[in-house]
Amino acid sequence: MPPPDKSPARIAAMFEAIAARYDFLNHFLSAGLDRRWRARTVRELQLAPGARVVDLCTGTGDLAIATARAAERTRVVGVDFAGAMLRLAAGKVRQTGLAGAIALVRGDAAAIPVRSGWADAATIAFGIRNVNQPERAFGELARVLKPGARLAILEFGEPTAPGLRALYKWYFRAVLPRVGRLVSKHESAYSYLPASVGAFPSPVEFAAFIARNGFTDVRSVPMSLGIVYLYIARKC
Numbered sequence: 001m002p003p004p005d006k007s008p009a010r011i012a013a014m015f016e017a018i019a020a021r022y023d024f025l026n027h028f029l030s031a032g033l034d035r036r037w038r039a040r041t042v043r044e045l046q047l048a049p050g051a052r053v054v055d056l057c058t059g060t061g062d063l064a065i066a067t068a069r070a071a072e073r074t075r076v077v078g079v080d081f082a083g084a085m086l087r088l089a090a091g092k093v094r095q096t097g098l099a100g101a102i103a104l105v106r107g108d109a110a111a112i113p114v115r116s117g118w119a120d121a122a123t124i125a126f127g128i129r130n131v132n133q134p135e136r137a138f139g140e141l142a143r144v145l146k147p148g149a150r151l152a153i154l155e156f157g158e159p160t161a162p163g164l165r166a167l168y169k170w171y172f173r174a175v176l177p178r179v180g181r182l183v184s185k186h187e188s189a190y191s192y193l194p195a196s197v198g199a200f201p202s203p204v205e206f207a208a209f210i211a212r213n214g215f216t217d218v219r220s221v222p223m224s225l226g227i228v229y230l231y232i233a234r235k236c
């Protein structure tokens with residue numbers, strides 16, 4: 001299979017188009033597990049009151065919101081290049097009364113609109129897989145994070161247990177794209193999802209990538225039997 005096209009214009013257009021159904025499909029297709037994955041991600045950050053956090057590929061803002069609630073006076077900058085996703089995030093931020101804690105900025109992960117050394121932590125949930133030039137995004141993360149700051153990345157994996165792996169592949173490649181297409185009315189977004197997960201490095205390879213790109217103490221934690229991995233690291 002050819003590698004999925006990750007040109008920023010294509011990816012942004014895809015998320016612009018599916019934004020309205022994104023949250024529903026997220027919760028439905030993961031049977032609500034996505035909330036647990038984000039909660040664990042936030043716990044791993046061990047934020048102190050007043051912490052400053054960058055959430056790259058913030059989308060509709062769920063992780064930014066969970067992070068802002070984690071400790072008093074936390075400030076989060078959520079960055080995403082899809083305006084429709086950010087508009088939904090802005091509505092949720094207002095509804096949850098977190099407008100003073102979360103700033104949403106339209107921008108690219110390869111040029112983070114935050115000054116150097118500003119952040120105590122950074123997060124990316126289900127976003128790095130879509131980034132065309134991950135090395136540039138990591139260069140930017142290393143720039144904006146303070147030395148020793150934590151990085152937490154959530155990304156899909158594939159279960160390792162043989163029976164479960166086969167079942168999961170069937171769900172991910174046959175069921176999920178059909179349901180996604182039906183609900184989102186987008187031809188390819190939910191076929192791109194399994195294709196991009198299939199093309200993503202293995203947990204061992206991705207942990208090594210993180211370690212090569214400015215971070216240390218890298219851990220990869222499988223969650224929900226390996227459907228998702230949480231990568232945790234500290235900036236060198």
Ligand SMILES: C[S@@+](CC[C@H](N)C(=O)[O-])C[C@H]1O[C@@H](n2cnc3c(N)ncnc32)[C@H](O)[C@@H]1O
Pocket residue numbers: 008011012015026056057058059060061062063079080081082085107108109110124125126127130131132
């Ligand atoms: C699968 S969604 C994840 C959203 C959110 N983090 C979540 O967990 O629900 C991926 C998001 O990453 C954004 N994105 C992908 N590549 C990006 C890039 N290079 N710069 C900024 N945003 C990007 C997309 O617009 C989309 O909103």
